[in-house]
Amino acid sequence: MKIKIVCGFLGAGKTTCICNILQKKDSFNAVLVNEFGDIGIDAELIQRGESIDMVELPSGCICCTLANDFVRAVTEIKTKINPERLIIEPSGLAVPSGILEALEPIQKKLGLEIEAIIGIVDADRFLPNIHSGLFGDFYTDQLANSDIVMINKVDLVTPETLVTVEEEIRKYNQSAIIIHAVNCEANLPEVEKKQGEHFLHLHFDHSFDSFAVTNKNSFYDRNKIDVLLNDINGGKYGNIIRAKGIFNNGQNYENFDYVEGNISFKQMKSVEENKFIFIGKDVQRKELEQKLKEIEQ
Numbered sequence: 001m002k003i004k005i006v007c008g009f010l011g012a013g014k015t016t017c018i019c020n021i022l023q024k025k026d027s028f029n030a031v032l033v034n035e036f037g038d039i040g041i042d043a044e045l046i047q048r049g050e051s052i053d054m055v056e057l058p059s060g061c062i063c064c065t066l067a068n069d070f071v072r073a074v075t076e077i078k079t080k081i082n083p084e085r086l087i088i089e090p091s092g093l094a095v096p097s098g099i100l101e102a103l104e105p106i107q108k109k110l111g112l113e114i115e116a117i118i119g120i121v122d123a124d125r126f127l128p129n130i131h132s133g134l135f136g137d138f139y140t141d142q143l144a145n146s147d148i149v150m151i152n153k154v155d156l157v158t159p160e161t162l163v164t165v166e167e168e169i170r171k172y173n174q175s176a177i178i179i180h181a182v183n184c185e186a187n188l189p190e191v192e193k194k195q196g197e198h199f200l201h202l203h204f205d206h207s208f209d210s211f212a213v214t215n216k217n218s219f220y221d222r223n224k225i226d227v228l229l230n231d232i233n234g235g236k237y238g239n240i241i242r243a244k245g246i247f248n249n250g251q252n253y254e255n256f257d258y259v260e261g262n263i264s265f266k267q268m269k270s271v272e273e274n275k276f277i278f279i280g281k282d283v284q285r286k287e288l289e290q291k292l293k294e295i296e297q
Helices: 014-023 042-047 067-081 096-110 126-131 136-145 159-170 222-233 285-294
Strands: 002-008 029-034 053-057 085-089 113-122 148-152 177-180 209-215 239-248 253-259 262-268 274-281
Touching: 002 014, 002 096, 014 029, 014 042, 014 085, 014 113, 014 148, 029 067, 053 067, 067 085, 067 096, 096 113, 096 136, 113 126, 113 136, 126 136, 126 159, 148 159, 159 177, 209 285, 222 239, 222 253, 222 262, 222 285
Parallel strands: 002 085, 002 113, 029 053, 029 085, 113 148, 148 177
Antiparallel strands: 209 274, 239 253, 239 274, 253 262
16 A cells, blocks of 8 residues: 655645545545544545545644554554555644654555655745744654655745745755645656655654634624634734634535635535634633634524
8 A cells, every 4th residue: 555645834735735636536545634633624625525535533643642543543544445545644733754653663564655755835934934943843854754845835925935945945855856836736746765764753842732613503704704813813812823614604615724824715515514723822712712602693
């Protein structure tokens, strides 16, 4: 079973990249989705009503706190489903070296082949994040271990900034293939990965918090959700760097994405319930929960 790992910081575009890979339908794929928060949203965005073999591992990172659950899940996928390829989407706080380390004991026994590690970089947020000093080891690990680095959202930056982003990436990895993309739309090249090669392993000690809310039979006005997200951007509810959700607006369902000031909405097929998740530091849970209740319809 081949394994493709799609990694990247919170909101870089991992789920979108996987959706694009699955649309090609060139092989029998299964997907393992790991989310840092208590509820799963990415799995629903990937499936979109289609029949896809999917396993979810929420509430932690598969590179550390959920490592044992991760190994059991991969083993079950191999023995019960046995797809040609398993696509792994770790949480936006997981480092690829931890995933590779977790897979090492079962790799030969199960006949696992690490096909490629794809690192997704947000062109707009990469330089501020890596220079902030808060996420250094995360980016070092991700970039050093990636076979392909996809610089996503290149439409949001100038050509000069894009050159600087590439130069920064090359400080950590001289051999990775670098490609540019908007909405992760790009042809992924084939890579010849040497099995068993050494990988760089660093410990990324994140101290992020997550807060999730779910409910049924409620409606939300998109404009009020937009106001909430702009308030989040202003720091009203703590230092929230990532928020995402699915909500019923009374006519259909919409998915919203918030990544450090960038807000987007898109329609999607109906789901069973409204879901909201917020990730950051010093998240003001009670205030957020109260605000969501206030804007319910």
